[in-house]
Amino acid sequence: MFFHIVLERNMQLHPRHFGRNLRENLVSKLMKDVEGTCSGRHGFVVAITGIENVGKGLIRDGTGFVTFPVKYQCVVFRPFKGEILEAAVTMVNKMGFFAEAGPVQIFVSNHLIPDDMEFQSGDMPNYTTSDGSVKIQKDSEVRLKIIGTRVDATEIFCIGTIKDDFLGVINDPTTA
């Protein structure tokens, strides 16, 4: 699920950036530092949408670096248990398949794949129904439900299922 929230961060700025463009430099450094990171609490920071305010800078003794407390608005993405996501399959093996929904990695184990889908090994490992009408392989797009999440301080990993109504392949790369 996506959220638009306000976060705060202390930015250290090198003295060479001081000048007319101090603010621009500060923001671009913030974006470089923050976007794409993951915190267990808020999830993945997708994008910074604006700066709320920049506090008073504090000059560090000895180094000359200045610390600015910056409040910024950003879009974060955090997966939840029970959430339905659309994901692209990245790897298929005998134990199940891995998929990515943006920055989130999801594993679907083979017992959470419908019973009528069988694993086919070979050059392009895939899961196929007995009549061959549905095929899950690398780059397939699937809709899945998250049934478990592991949230570390800097990492989020999910396991999902496609063994439920309206879940499964939504776009087959071979036919597209």
Place this chain on the structure above:
Amino acid sequence: MSIEPFNRLVKLAARAFYDDVTTKGDNQPKTGRGDNRGIAVVVLDALTRRQWVREEDLAKELKLHSKQLRRILRLFEEEKLVTRDHRRETAKGAKIYSAAVAATADTQMGGKEGEEKIKLHTHSYCCLDYAQIYDVVRYRMHRMKKKIKDELEDKNTVQEYVCPGCGKRYNALDALRLVSLEDEYFHCERCNGELVAESDKLAAQDVGDGDDNARRRRREKLKDMLQKMEVQLKPLMEQLNRVKDMPIPEFGSLQAWEARASAAGRAVNGDSGSNDPSKNSQGYGGTPMPFLGETKVEVAFSGLDGKEDVKSESASTSLKVLPPWMIKQGMNLTKEQRGEVKQESKPDGSSAQPEFSDDKKSTVENDDKKKIQDEYLKAYYAALYKKQQELEEAAKKQQELSDIPLATGLSDSSNRQVGMKAKRDDNEGEDDIDWEEAPAAGNTTESYKVNDLNVEAEESGDDEDDVDWEEG
């Protein structure tokens, strides 16, 4: 717009889900005498025969202690099967209710006069909420099925993996770390052995054998349970499907019902005298008079009761019991009426029979012509034949017929026993109580195979025929 399919639904649900409900706490030992399981079924059955009913009255009629009844009703309220209404009222307020009851001719009349007290009392009323019952039962079935199915299919469970070499356990959340580049299996972090999924029984035999067996047994048990459930709840499911598209009977709130029922009663019976003063002086249910135009509609609404009203009216004009053949010939027969007629002879055939023959004799004597007699016989046989056909059809087509004899026929019989005026035909007096409890209790023992009720109905039909033949 029949209420009967819904009543059947309630009865089935009662037997399915509330069969072993007891009002006692679990810690008390169940002695033979104190065991009141099945009482909930009795109460629900009784409620299907009523609309709004005062809880005291219901308790009296069921010969239950009012506290006991209230406990059961509270359970049903929590289960959203009944709606209840509490209000403080004087004896006059109670009269409004009595008037409404009299109008629907549904529950008891007698014994109200003795309750003239000036003090305010809190009275509780209860009524089945059919719309909600339908939803609740459906939801309950859905939850039951879903729960078992989810467990059966291991849905929403995190797959576990075990290393057969060192016994280290992982679960699916570790998958990212375990995947190897060489082949398509997961590998143990410690010994690089190939991991096996734990539910893979044969492969994991050496590791978690006892655990696995337990799981397999559990699975079988679950499957068994699911199957059993589907078989046993099939009648209930069918009934749910049957009432799916039917208009749901709605009684409205207590006040609305009272106002409507008494107004309708007046319109039908044509006596505005007795109920009016109490009503107007109280000013409780709003202004009842302007409704007179609409009340015709409401008669149809109250289904079973309305029809009985029509009948009671016609009975009251002649002031004697209508012989069954007359009803058959003249009227557009409904199932309810037929059920009534059918049952008349059954519970007390001895008392009913002489009456019939008396009637007939008098007609024969008065006319004293063979022609008329012949005509009568012809018509009678024609009606009888027609009725038999209808009966067969009805029995084939719908099982709901079975419910009616329980509800209406009994009250009829009680009338004659008591020897009151024949027009109050649905007066569920004290005499009923034994009857009320008996069939319900009988049914509870055989779980929810309510099909058996049907057999009863057919029997009763035969009985009636026998009696008629004797006369003819």
